[in-house]
Amino acid sequence: MLRYTTAGESHGKCLITSIEGLPYGTPVALESVNAELARRQGGYGRGARMKLEKDEAEAITGVRQGHTLGSQVTLQIMNRVQNSEELNPITRPRPGHADLAGAMKFGTQDARDVAERSSARETAARVAAGAFANGFLAAFGIRALGFTVEIGGITSDTRIDEPAELMRVRDESLFYTLDKSLDERLRARVDEVKAAGDTLGGIFEVRVFNLPPGLGTHAGWEEKLDGRLAQALMSVQTVKAVEVGLGFEAARRQGSQMHDEILRGGNGEIARSRNNAGGIEGGMTNGQTLVARAACKPISTLRKPMQTVDLASKEAAQALYERSDVCVVPAAGVIGEAVVAFEVARAFLAKFGGDTFAETKQRFDAYRKLLEQYAR
Numbered sequence: 214m215l216r217y218t219t220a221g222e223s224h225g226k227c228l229i230t231s232i233e234g235l236p237y238g239t240p241v242a243l244e245s246v247n248a249e250l251a252r253r254q255g256g257y258g259r260g261a262r263m264k265l266e267k268d269e270a271e272a273i274t275g276v277r278q279g280h281t282l283g284s285q286v287t288l289q290i291m292n293r294v295q296n297s298e299e300l301n302p303i304t305r306p307r308p309g310h311a312d313l314a315g316a317m318k319f320g321t322q323d324a325r326d327v328a329e330r331s332s333a334r335e336t337a338a339r340v341a342a343g344a345f346a347n348g349f350l351a352a353f354g355i356r357a358l359g360f361t362v363e364i365g366g367i368t369s370d371t372r373i374d375e376p377a378e379l380m381r382v383r384d385e386s387l388f389y390t391l392d393k394s395l396d397e398r399l400r401a402r403v404d405e406v407k408a409a410g411d412t413l414g415g416i417f418e419v420r421v422f423n424l425p426p427g428l429g430t431h432a433g434w435e436e437k438l439d440g441r442l443a444q445a446l447m448s449v450q451t452v453k454a455v456e457v458g459l460g461f462e463a464a465r466r467q468g469s470q471m472h473d474e475i476l477r478g479g480n481g482e483i484a485r486s487r488n489n490a491g492g493i494e495g496g497m498t499n500g501q502t503l504v505a506r507a508a509c510k511p512i513s514t515l516r517k518p519m520q521t522v523d524l525a526s527k528e529a530a531q532a533l534y535e536r537s538d539v540c541v542v543p544a545a546g547v548i549g550e551a552v553v554a555f556e557v558a559r560a561f562l563a564k565f566g567g568d569t570f571a572e573t574k575q576r577f578d579a580y581r582k583l584l585e586q587y588a589r
């Protein structure tokens with residue numbers, strides 16, 4: 214079973230991800246992993262730290278001569294700032310952070326020990342693992358792409374159904390939306406909120422194109438793909454809600470206005486009237502584009518700090534402020550793309566398996582052939 218873990222702290226030596234379960238001979242392109250790490254550091258609204266870090270992943274195990282060895286793949290990203298031993302304690306926990314709950318959990322007055330790990334710096338490792346998985350999927354023509362749909366109440370409704378075009382348009386936008394013409398409005402909104410010492414949240418979407426039907430399962434709750442996606446997305450720092458397809462809107466519709474009719478297409482193939490389900494029915498991909506969205510709360514560290522209690526003095530205090538991002542929705546979309554790609558790759562390998570990449574490919578091709586019976 215494909216799985217990964219991450220390790221490392223925000224100001225420690227490095228971040229690490231360990232990926233288990235990739236077949237032998239999977240082509241490895243670290244350039245595309247590094248391109249995603251760079252995208253995670255970008256997007257308008259990031260703080261000074263992003264200018265300090267220039268993330269690069271190095272494969273330290275499991276890769277040789279450009280392909281996987283069938284053993285554990287470990288990717289390492291060095292931290293530019295490695296001063297965790299010298300950092301001041303955090304005794305004034307920040308509302309919206311893991312600071313207070315974590316300090317109580319560990320029985321300490323210094324939430325720094327918690328913040329070093331709860332920080333979204335950890336997501337660099339998740340992006341590395343997810344970009345690796347996205348590279349694996351690309352070899353089968355499958356592509357996960359994340360983009361911003363809303364920041365601070367300003368929404369982009371633009372939809373692009375062609376993956377290469379989507380990527381091109383998204384990468385031209387300062388906020389990774391599909392509508393560059395919104396850049397100036399969004400920039401003004403972020404600048405205005407920043408000047409007030411406040412922060413902004415928003416929504417990102419991830420689409421996965423060219424999926425075969427049948428990834429995931431209806432049979433066991435742990436492996437339902439929508440359930441796995443919800444867990445993966447919800448675990449991203451700042452994410453507070455996840456939708457697949459119409460999501461919450463589905464609750465307001467009558468059945469006839471919700472479900473996607475099954476039709477015969479012009480070439481005898483099975484087609485659907487629309488994609489309200491977001492490409493998943495019964496915990497499995499149905500052959501349509503997978504569509505998932507996540508809502509990000511505004512960043513918790515405010516330059517105009519909120520009220521807190523100093524854990525050392527027990528006095529009322531203002532929450533700690535350390536240089537911080539103002540809006541991370543674009544970066545969250547990069548992380549969302551990564552975690553979704555990983556879950557899809559996991560479901561893909563659960564279905565097709567294989568010790569070697571060639572074997573996986575054979576099985577995938579055989580399945581594609583089998584599916585032709587539905588097109589007659």
Ligand SMILES: Cc1cc2nc3c(=O)[nH]c(=O)nc-3n(C[C@H](O)[C@H](O)[C@H](O)COP(=O)(O)O)c2cc1C
Nearest residue numbers: 309310311331333450451512513514537538541544
């Ligand atoms: C890419 C990214 C960057 C973030 N940067 C910051 C930051 O600079 N300052 C901050 O207070 N929170 C930041 N956050 C959010 C916190 O990490 C997060 O809100 C906190 O760990 C609490 O977790 P929760 O939101 O899941 O409850 C960032 C989140 C992401 C996804």
